[in-house]
Amino acid sequence: MKKRFLFISCEEAKHICDKRQYGESTGWERIKLGIRLMWCRFTKAYSKNNNKLTDALNKAEVDCLNRIEKEKIQKEFEQELAKHK
Amino acid sequence: MPKHQLDPNNWIKLYSDYLFNYTITRVSSREIAQDLVSETFLAGLKSMANFKGEASERTWLISILKRKIIDHYRKINSNKGKAEVRINYNSDTDAEGDWLEERVADPFDKTAEDTLENSELGDAIHDCIGKLPEKQAEVFKMKTILGYDTETICNELDITASNLWVIIHRARTALADCMEKNWF
Numbered sequence: 001m002k003k004r005f006l007f008i009s010c011e012e013a014k015h016i017c018d019k020r021q022y023g024e025s026t027g028w029e030r031i032k033l034g035i036r037l038m039w040c041r042f043t044k045a046y047s048k049n050n051n052k053l054t055d056a057l058n059k060a061e062v063d064c065l066n067r068i069e070k071e072k073i074q075k076e077f078e079q080e081l082a083k084h085k
Numbered sequence: 086m087p088k089h090q091l092d093p094n095n096w097i098k099l100y101s102d103y104l105f106n107y108t109i110t111r112v113s114s115r116e117i118a119q120d121l122v123s124e125t126f127l128a129g130l131k132s133m134a135n136f137k138g139e140a141s142e143r144t145w146l147i148s149i150l151k152r153k154i155i156d157h158y159r160k161i162n163s164n165k166g167k168a169e170v171r172i173n174y175n176s177d178t179d180a181e182g183d184w185l186e187e188r189v190a191d192p193f194d195k196t197a198e199d200t201l202e203n204s205e206l207g208d209a210i211h212d213c214i215g216k217l218p219e220k221q222a223e224v225f226k227m228k229t230i231l232g233y234d235t236e237t238i239c240n241e242l243d244i245t246a247s248n249l250w251v252i253i254h255r256a257r258t259a260l261a262d263c264m265e266k267n268w269f
Contacts (some may be wrong), residue, residue, distance in 0.1 A: 018254050022228065024235070049261040056264060057229060060207040063109045064102035064230050065119065067241070073123045074097045080127050081093060 008032045013043040021054045087138020091145075096126055098219075100143055102226070103211045104150055110204060111154055121157060125150040206268065213263035217256055224249060225256040 008016070013036040019025040020033070036043050065073070104125060108118040128149050136145055214222050224242065227233045228249070235246055244252075 014254060015250060018250060018257060021257075046258075049265070050257060052269060053257060053261045053264060056206060056268070057210065060203050060210055061110075062207045062210050062230055063106050064226050065105045065122075066227075066231055069105075069115075069119050070097065070101055073101060073119065073126065076123055077093075077097055077126050077130070080130055084093075084130055084133075 006032065006035060008036055010036075010040060010042055013037075013040065014046050017043070017047045017050050021050060089138045089141050089145075091129075091133055091136050091142055093126075093130055093133070096129070096142070096146070099215065100146055101126075103143065103208075103215070104146060106207055106211055107147065107150060108154065110207070112157065117157065121150065121153045125153050128153070209264065209268045210260075213260050213267065216263060217259055221252055221256040221259070224252045225260070228253055 013033055016025050016029045016033045020030065025033070033043075033047075037047060101122060104122045105118055108121050109115065112118050112121065125146060129146055132149070140148070214225065217225065224238060224244075227238045227241075228235070233241075235249055238244075239246055239249055242249075
């Protein structure tokens with residue numbers, strides 16, 4: 001029982017790792033992930049790639065349109081497009 | 086037969102985020118960037134007849150956008166003197182170094198190469214996001230780029246939190262693979 005309490009599956013570890021990228025993992029989850037990272041090379045590889053992706057996203061400071069902004073552009077464009085048809 | 090063809094029906098879906106990201110790094114105002122992207126699509130529509138098919142749709146739209154950005158700066162700098170850069174000897178602060186040499190830019194600050202590299206990295210990320218299935222791309226952008234919280238996304242897209250994390254996981258795995266091939 002105690003073992004299950006501390007040792008998590010690879011899937012759960014990946015899920016915690018994903019949540020961690022958004023600052024949404026709890027302290028206890030991070031401890032469990034840390035234990036898994038000590039011995040599971042698959043979790044370690046996933047975690048490394050995941051962190052690398054987050055670093056790249058932060059470095060590039062990518063931005064995009066939100067749904068309302070996109071819909072506004074779409075609406076204006078469709079009106080104009082209709083004139084061209 | 087031309088190498089590339091235009092399909093304006095898909096422009097917003099395929100290129101709006103890419104063009105917006107390109108613009109926002111150059112004009113630093115969301116509203117202006119949004120207007121410039123919108124104007125670019127409309128201008129593209131009007132000048133479709135001039136498209137020779139040598140460049141890709143995206144490259145062609147970017148070339149229109151570049152002109153729109155230049156026009157924007159021309160317009161805001163049209164009042165004479167607005168664009169002048171004034172650098173003065175500074176004696177009105179308590180700071181010890183009031184010579185220009187002592188006020189040079191921080192060497193650890195972003196250089197032109199850093200900015201260029203980050204812009205190319207941004208392009209690579211957008212290219213990879215463009216390869217994701219539509220739903221995955223939408224959830225990923227809302228969560229990661231726009232920074233919406235889980236509850237907001239779930240309400241807006243009518244999905245459960247566990248569903249969202251599954252989508253995020255798939256998107257991140259695909260993106261990491263794509264970036265590994267194209268960038269890292």
